[in-house]
Amino acid sequence: MSDRPADDTGLRARKKRARADAIVDAAQRLVLAHGFDAVTVEAIADAAGISPRTFFNYFESKDDAVLGQASFDLDAGFRGEFVAGGPTGRLTADLEVLAAALLGAVAGSGPHAPARVLELMQAEPRLLACHFAWFERHKNQIEDLFAERHSRQPLPTDPATCTMVVFVLVRAALDDWDAGGRRGDVTEHLPAVLAKIAAVVNA
Amino acid sequence: MSDRPADDTGLRARKKRARADAIVDAAQRLVLAHGFDAVTVEAIADAAGISPRTFFNYFESKDDAVLGQASFDLDAGFRGEFVAGGPTGRLTADLEVLAAALLGAVAGSGPHAPARVLELMQAEPRLLACHFAWFERHKNQIEDLFAERHSRQPLPTDPATCTMVVFVLVRAALDDWDAGGRRGDVTEHLPAVLAKIAAVVNA
């Protein structure tokens, strides 16, 4: 029913969601325990209670499953606001907000999610490559945002460079959070990281 | 013999170098012609005149072969100079010089090398991931450079952020060169790209 609450979806959809979560959870636990190469798709599928064939109905690759990489779509409200020059009205602050949204998608939910993803990427370089590939897949979406905003109120430079800076903020915030002992939320590091980058390029 | 000229190495070393070049050349030509997935390791090995097993003696993966990714080591002279505050004495200009050295390693030699690598990465997202993974593998080496320089004359911020900026310069210069019609040398775009990034973070 169209008026059914979002969390009251059909059994099929709920099972699908639960299965995807089970796969990611199993994948991450097993890889953290045994190392990426030692863990097979068959082992992950077993732990998640599905067949290996089904595994590939949910994720394109073992890498994707381990990172739990979801499609990322910006909230329509956020898009409208950003394009109109918001949410803060100042570009650098708005970059931080956008970077925070991306961090939410990259790191996922749950209290230990960022730590877990970071630990996995640190342990497995190839997952880091996957992480970057995810960024590139979403680059166009972000760039379009900047292009629209630019058409209303000119940005200091082209949308491509703005997009690049956002991705660097995400990356640098994760590293800074890690270097700072992983306390608090990753997004809290965005202002400091932006200041550091400014210090370098203005030297 | 230790006093043998660099280009007068043994037959074995020369054949090894030639084989590696033949593999990369074959890989790039075949992938550009047929697409990454349609080209097998066996086909590349055939075209390069070696066995598939030998292919894996030269490159860890098909991806690495297609990108022709070489180990990158900074010239000892350059290292000494950079660490001492050179080559220009101004950090941002020195970042550009360092980024240019990296571009040389990433894009390889030959007049069409940058265009070819860029084209491959544009056509195959997974090669882009590989490209980033290469950066991450060399991150420590670059970060060490900054750490040493920092110990003599403090940088505006930590070596990790400086390293991140260098990598962004490399990436953005490639994109800028592409967007500008691929004329001239990629390294010529570094100053403009640095200025653009500065414009964004200072907005």
Place this chain on the structure above:
DNA sequence: TGCAACTTTGCATCAAGTGCAATATTGAGT
């Protein structure tokens, strides 16, 4: 010329990943 060192290669193997089709499950209408 002979031998050590190194490289190439064939082969068997494992694992990731895919297409196809049979079987199972769920949703919707009556």
Place this chain on the structure above:
DNA sequence: ACTCAATATTGCACTTGATGCAAAGTTGCA
């Protein structure tokens, strides 16, 4: 409650990437 369409799961065969082992071949050096 039943039926059927739509969708998902699964088994299987297969291709390809990648690896370890050891035999055979090539190169360097005395």
